[in-house]
Amino acid sequence: xxxxxxxxxxxxxxxxxxxxxxxxxxxxxxxxxxxxxxxxxxxxxxxxxxxxxxxxxxxxxxxxxxxxxxxxxxxxxxxxxxxxxxxxxxxxx
Amino acid sequence: xxxxxxxxxxxxxxxxxxxxxxxxxxxxxxxxxxxxxxxxxxxxxxxxxxxxxxxxxxxxxxxxxxxxxxxxxxxxxxxxxxxxxxxxxxxxxxxxxxxxxxxxxxxxxxxxxxxxxxxxxxxxxxxxxxxxxxxxxxxxxxxxxxxxxxxxxxxxxxxxxxxxxxxxx
Numbered sequence: 001x002x003x004x005x006x007x008x009x010x011x012x013x014x015x016x017x018x019x020x021x022x023x024x025x026x027x028x029x030x031x032x033x034x035x036x037x038x039x040x041x042x043x044x045x046x047x048x049x050x051x052x053x054x055x056x057x058x059x060x061x062x063x064x065x066x067x068x069x070x071x072x073x074x075x076x077x078x079x080x081x082x083x084x085x086x087x088x089x090x091x092x093x
Numbered sequence: 094x095x096x097x098x099x100x101x102x103x104x105x106x107x108x109x110x111x112x113x114x115x116x117x118x119x120x121x122x123x124x125x126x127x128x129x130x131x132x133x134x135x136x137x138x139x140x141x142x143x144x145x146x147x148x149x150x151x152x153x154x155x156x157x158x159x160x161x162x163x164x165x166x167x168x169x170x171x172x173x174x175x176x177x178x179x180x181x182x183x184x185x186x187x188x189x190x191x192x193x194x195x196x197x198x199x200x201x202x203x204x205x206x207x208x209x210x211x212x213x214x215x216x217x218x219x220x221x222x223x224x225x226x227x228x229x230x231x232x233x234x235x236x237x238x239x240x241x242x243x244x245x246x247x248x249x250x251x252x253x254x255x256x257x258x259x260x261x262x
Contacts (some may be wrong), residue, residue, distance in 0.1 A: 004251045010200060011220050016117050016126065020109050023127065027134045028101070032142075 060085065099150060101138050108151065109134075111221075112158050118216045119162050121201045125169065133161045148230075155231040159213060166209035203253040211246035218243050 079085075112133060117126045136157050144153055204212050214232070217223040218239070225243075229236040 003254045004247060007203065007250070007254050008219050011118055011216075014118070014121075014200075015114070016121075016123070018109075018113050018117075018127075018130070020105075020113075023131050023134070024102075024105055024109075026131055027105075027138050030135055030138070032139055 099141055099144065101141055104137065104141065104150065104154065105134060108154050112154070115158065115216060115221050116162065118220050119213060120165060120169070125165075129162060129165045132165070133158045136161060152227075152230050155227075156233070159231045162213055163209045166212070170209070203250055203257060206249055206253045207246050211242055211249070214239055214242045215246040215250065219247075 113126075113130060116130050116133070120126045120129050133154075137154055140157075144150065147153075204215075207215065210232075214228060217228050217231075218225065223231075225236050225239050228239045232239065
């Protein structure tokens, strides 16, 4: 008889015992993730886009004035003096 | 699209024996087979609510089992390589585990020459007698690929068994 077949028959006949009850309890003891709080990819993208629009609009209409206390405001002021709005670079692209 | 709700306890009751049969041959050491079995059903338990019925529940479950088994085998392989390095360095003397004696590791040794995919296909097809078309579905590969992998696995295994001089089986 083919040695491979004898070998595979040997594996086939091996049936180790299992404590299915204990393993079932171990599995269900793990908490399931609460899916209601997991945003879908679409919801997540929409929320991100809305946040971007709100922040961009806020920045655009903020009419930032320069302050030497804030390097960023200074940059905005210099850009404004050169005729560039805070989001000018983004909108001109 | 069908939308069905499945009860985990019923799914577990229906598939536990089939999954155990497959897993116990794929990862024969007691702690391995128990860990892997529980990892599979843990994933099923966590994702059952999200199962939309696109495929048969059995196919979905076996796909999880196949993925988990291959990942488990790869992780285990890396761990074994690390153990071999440690053994070579002779830092720790590894004691033989009682369960290795109990389960006669010689029986499982030839399978180690196969890669994880070949090993799983061989066990599914030749030991668990799962149909080629089902194995193809579970592994998301073509039936032709299943057959060629199985053929190759059997050739490798045959050579390995002959090399072993009849100590296996």
